[in-house]
Amino acid sequence: MAVAKRPLLSKTMRHLALLPFLVFALFPFYHMTLTSLKQDKELYDRHAAPLVIRQGPTLEHYSKLLWETEFLTWTKNSLLVTLLATGASVAIGTVAAYALARLKFFGVSTFGTGIFVTYLVPTTLLFLPLAQVVNWLGLGDSKWALVLTYPTFLVPFCTWLLMGYFRTVPKEVEECAMVDGATRIQALWRIVLPIAVPGLVCATLFAFTLSWNEFIYALTFTSSSDQVTASVGVTSELIRGDIYFWGELMAGAILGSVPIVILYVFFLDYYVSGLTAGAIK
Amino acid sequence: MTLRARAGNWLDRERVLGPLFGGPAVVLLLLLVAYPFCIALYFSVSNAFIGRPSHFVGLRNFINLWQSDAFRQTFQNAFVFTGIAVLFKVVMGIALALLLNEQLWFKRMIRGAVLLPWVIPTALSTLGWWWMFNSLYSVVNWTGIALGIMDPPGPNWLGQRYYAMAAVITVNIWRGLPFFAISILAALVAIPKELYEAAEADGANANARFWHITLPLLKPVLAVVVLFSTIFTFSDFNIVYVLTRGGPINSTHLFATLSRVVGIDTGRIGEGAAISLYLFPILVFVVWAQLRYVRKQAY
Numbered sequence: 001m002a003v004a005k006r007p008l009l010s011k012t013m014r015h016l017a018l019l020p021f022l023v024f025a026l027f028p029f030y031h032m033t034l035t036s037l038k039q040d041k042e043l044y045d046r047h048a049a050p051l052v053i054r055q056g057p058t059l060e061h062y063s064k065l066l067w068e069t070e071f072l073t074w075t076k077n078s079l080l081v082t083l084l085a086t087g088a089s090v091a092i093g094t095v096a097a098y099a100l101a102r103l104k105f106f107g108v109s110t111f112g113t114g115i116f117v118t119y120l121v122p123t124t125l126l127f128l129p130l131a132q133v134v135n136w137l138g139l140g141d142s143k144w145a146l147v148l149t150y151p152t153f154l155v156p157f158c159t160w161l162l163m164g165y166f167r168t169v170p171k172e173v174e175e176c177a178m179v180d181g182a183t184r185i186q187a188l189w190r191i192v193l194p195i196a197v198p199g200l201v202c203a204t205l206f207a208f209t210l211s212w213n214e215f216i217y218a219l220t221f222t223s224s225s226d227q228v229t230a231s232v233g234v235t236s237e238l239i240r241g242d243i244y245f246w247g248e249l250m251a252g253a254i255l256g257s258v259p260i261v262i263l264y265v266f267f268l269d270y271y272v273s274g275l276t277a278g279a280i281k
Numbered sequence: 282m283t284l285r286a287r288a289g290n291w292l293d294r295e296r297v298l299g300p301l302f303g304g305p306a307v308v309l310l311l312l313l314v315a316y317p318f319c320i321a322l323y324f325s326v327s328n329a330f331i332g333r334p335s336h337f338v339g340l341r342n343f344i345n346l347w348q349s350d351a352f353r354q355t356f357q358n359a360f361v362f363t364g365i366a367v368l369f370k371v372v373m374g375i376a377l378a379l380l381l382n383e384q385l386w387f388k389r390m391i392r393g394a395v396l397l398p399w400v401i402p403t404a405l406s407t408l409g410w411w412w413m414f415n416s417l418y419s420v421v422n423w424t425g426i427a428l429g430i431m432d433p434p435g436p437n438w439l440g441q442r443y444y445a446m447a448a449v450i451t452v453n454i455w456r457g458l459p460f461f462a463i464s465i466l467a468a469l470v471a472i473p474k475e476l477y478e479a480a481e482a483d484g485a486n487a488n489a490r491f492w493h494i495t496l497p498l499l500k501p502v503l504a505v506v507v508l509f510s511t512i513f514t515f516s517d518f519n520i521v522y523v524l525t526r527g528g529p530i531n532s533t534h535l536f537a538t539l540s541r542v543v544g545i546d547t548g549r550i551g552e553g554a555a556i557s558l559y560l561f562p563i564l565v566f567v568v569w570a571q572l573r574y575v576r577k578q579a580y
Binding site for chain 2: 011014015017018021022024025026028029031032035043044046049050051092093095096098099100103104105106107108111113114115116117118120121122123124125126127128129130131132133148149151152155156159178183184185209212213215216219220230231232234235246249250252253256257260261264265268271272275276
């Protein structure tokens with residue numbers, strides 16, 4: 001009871017209890033940022049304190065990354081792959097989700113189970129045979145292989161998420177429109193989709209994030225410097241032999257995360273609601 | 282009736298529109314999931330090698346695997362890695378969710394910070410951890426020594442087997458914790474306040490309220506979260522690949538990373554496919570458990 005009488009004290013205690021969690025979550029980002037801004041001589045001084053910058057910050061690592069490596073090409077590849085795969089997957093997922101949520105047709109329940117199962121299939125289960133398929137299609141070492149294969153995990157995900165949203169739209173709204181002479185497709189386009197916009201935003205955000213963050217397919221299906229995505233470029237091209245350029249490496253890791261961070265800052269609430277709606281991967 | 286109206290009528294039939302809408306997804310999943318899965322099954326019983334015709338070899342790949350130290354080590358690693366990581370994520374996730382459910386200053390910002398490790402590309406954030414565990418410049422060791430917890434020079438995190446396992450598990454917890462915390466938080470918010478008020482009136486203390494009200498009501502969410510996390514922790518690739526490449530001496534290899542080494546680096550696709558198929562029983566179990574216990578409703 002003593003605690004309840006002093007709400008301010010107990011509130012402060014709560015924040016203190018949260019502190020270790022916050023440090024755990026954020027420290028790696030702080031340290032990465034710091035490393036990317038340090039001059040080499042401080043970075044590799046074993047007597048310098050690693051937690052602060054004493055000898056002045058520098059943007060040297062960033063300028064090297066941007067102008068002396070292929071980083072901008074990798075980022076362009078990532079953007080191209082992510083935008084195309086996301087667009088296609090959200091479109092395919094939307095119609096599939098509508099079919100699952102609303103329509104009765106032959107095989108609908110098998111289809112639903114199929115989507116659920118593929119939603120759980122980890123990408124690491126099928127990357128070897130998919131690499132063969134990609135080669136047979138003549139897409140070996142091409143970013144187009146990623147545009148083709150990313151929908152395999154994005155479509156089940158978008159379908160699953162959107163199916164939940166469509167089910168929350170009352171059937172009556174649609175039926176009213178159809179009684180007034182609209183076709184089902186018109187009702188979907190003009191009535192259901194506008195109501196489901198939060199769901200569509202959510203599906204798009206998550207598809208974008210999953211696609212941008214994808215690693216094993218990109219690592220396996222592409223290898224040339226002009227085809228790889230940002231994650232693969234930074235993790236494999238910036239490391240040559242046993243010499244690591246930690247400053248550039250950290251600058252690359254940070255810049256490679258920027259698009260996601262921007263989306264995240266603007267759409268935080270969608271990320272939280274999408275995650276609790278079953279966004280897992 | 283115009284052609285357009287007739288087409289419209291025809292499309293209004295659910296039997297027609299359903300397959301039309303589901304079609305693209307079905308074709309995609311058949312060609313790029315079901316078919317590759319069949320190829321994986323075939324590879325696993327063949328001596329497929331990059332750029333060479335393959336022959337049926339029965340279960341030889343699986344037998345070879347069980348005779349290889351690397352695979353047996355990987356098999357053990359996968360269970361150790363998943364078991365410890367999921368356990369920590371559950372316990373820490375509940376603790377963090379309970380804290381986030383209280384009155385807080387800057388609530389939205391705190392939630393945003395907590396969720397951040399989960400949205401940043403794992404391969405890239407793991408590079409940060411790689412640097413933090415660096416053998417010469419480890420900030421973890423520097424801090425530990427400064428606080429007097431570690432004796433200089435501190436452990437060589439990625440070069441010693443148990444430390445390396447601890448390191449990959451730590452990063453997995455770091456990355457997966459937000460998902461647990463936010464999912465559990467959503468379930469906490471949904472628990473009716475009256476239950477706690479009634480229990481308090483009956484004299485139940487905070488401890489009893491947690492064990493007799495909160496935890497039982499969290500069970501369904503915990504089941505879903507643990508099942509999902511199990512499959513994705515088992516099949517993890519990025520963290521181990523960036524941090525240790527499975528080393529030192531295979532002590533942190535997981536199915537996915539070993540499968541890549543065998544299937545791509547050494548070209549023995551058959552054996553590589555057999556290794557990644559070990560993820561399949563886990564997948565079957567999780568799907569079965571989900572369908573059987575968690576989602577009573579069809580699909």
